[in-house]
Amino acid sequence: MILEAVMLQVKDGMEVEYEEAFRGASEIISSMKGYISHELQRCIELKGKYLLLVKWETVEDHTVGFRQSKEYQEWKKQLHKFYDPFPKVEHFEQVHIS
Incomplete structure (x- = not known):
């Protein structure tokens, strides 16, 4: 299992609209092969x-x-307009858990 971590900065005043769009776009990512949560x-x-x-x-x-x-193209269409600056995506693997 890997963890994708992304810091996102949403344009000022667009937070409510972003959160609504994210809820809708969540159906896209959750349908993908290999998705866990x-x-x-x-x-x-x-x-x-x-x-x-x-x-x-x-x-x-x-x-x-x-x-x-093609699902990612729809994800981009729904969410990428909210970000400034565009976020950097990083991947992590678990080292320790308690």
Whole structure:
């Protein structure tokens, strides 16, 4: 299992619209092969800042299976207009859990 982690900065004043769009777009990502789960967290200290965490079975399930799919094009259409600057995606593997 890998964890995709993305810090997102949503354009000022678009937070409510973004959260609504994200709920709709969640159906897209959750239907993909290798998808395990995802969550979106809103920052308490900084308005418009979010943390997206997505669990995938493999890195390739995200980078190839999702990112190169027609479903990703719809994901982009629904969500990418909200971000400024455009987010950097990183992948992590578990080292320790208690």
